[in-house]
Amino acid sequence: MTDPLRVLIHGANGRMGRALSRLAGEDAAFDIAGAISRHVDARVVDGIPRFAVSELNGVPIFDVAIDFSQPEAFDAILGLCVARGKPFVSGTTGLTGSQYEALDAASTHIATMWASNFSLGVAVLHDLVERASRVLPGWDCDIIEAHHTRKVDAPSGTALTLGDSAVQGGATPHFASIRAGDIVGEHCVQFTSNGERIELIHRAGNRDIFAAGALHVARALRTRAAGRYRPIDLLG
Template sequence: MAAADSPVRLVIHGASGRMGQALVRLCAEAPALRLVAAVAGSEAPHIAGVPGFAAGELASLPAFEACIDFSLPAGFDRVLDRCLAQGAAFVSGTTGLDSHQLARLDEAAARIPVLWAANFSLGVAVLQDLVRRAAAALPQWHRDIVETHHVHKKDAPSGTALALGESIVEGGGAAPHYASLRAGDIVGEHLVQFTGAGERIELIHRATHRDIFARGALHCASALAHRAPGRYRVIDLLSGMTGRGA
């Protein structure tokens, strides 16, 4: 295991996807991380200066302290098993996991630090915390969430909007109403509105570039690598926040 003040040795699993490619590109700008392997599908990716491995070659990976997984459910169990064997932190944004795979995250958290998130924007993590606190303070107010994305996005409400709704419910009171808009090439906007008699609070997050999600995942990997085993949220790993198991 590398010293805590050395760059975290990182593996990116799902390196050929859009998110994986952004992670590889931006990792070069992160001095707290050192990319030691990139893994993708049935064929090893070709990335200058980085050893590439196919998904079936996980046993051959070099030593690492953290893995970021943005792949497919079919490869999820294998990469989680490799992290457990290595004692490495596991950061995943893979969607479509079944109930058994979600349960495995809790089981793995007894042995390694684990973070799964639908959205790795650091701003959205702070927004969720603010929304939870507002809902707790204003239990009788009306709650509405309006989310806006590009015209090609199919799911509605968005996963982030639903996560914000969960934060409202965690704060107490009624679930929100949702509205979804699809227009142009908007990366993502989320408005959470609390309305009382004669007054209104609006909490808004606007994403202007998709790199924010890769930067957030890289931040989480570097912050999680030397933490105690447990389930973590993105908010737990922000500066000034105390990480804790879920």
């Protein structure tokens, strides 16, 4: 039997960090090695050791780090994973070009995976969008995304990366954004020609799917060689 995966959660006080802690704590396949956040009020919460971001070098042994934090905290956690030779999973958005370059450089030493969306269904959607774009040259490609009213960025990061998949297939995507109510996340990629239309749609019913997806890919990275992976590479 495989030992539980020792997970280091970076950005533990955020919405995703809290979901990761809850789901990993309910699954015997995981052991939370530590939780890192900007500020620490207690050293141990629910049996999980807590560390401030300034204490990164003192965190215990871990098998993989999962990062959902802020761009200004990204470099340090990536550097820690490289220094310890451990896989790195990140959903931190708003990274700079140099940070993506650092991620590429780190991938020559460790297994890494960055994604704007950790839903396993969205991973499949990316593949479908690229394939449809490739076999439907000349069709209009529109990406319509909807989120809750508190979401500031538009188009969403997921919409933009779906656009990248469309470009890979040869399409030129156009974007539209909706902010309404408490919508968790909906993405529709529409291909239109004269007299016909194809819609590829993903709807998120709750935010736990993103945390569950991050834990899934973290387990898959445990035995992977150094490289930069996509969610679709780690399904199954």
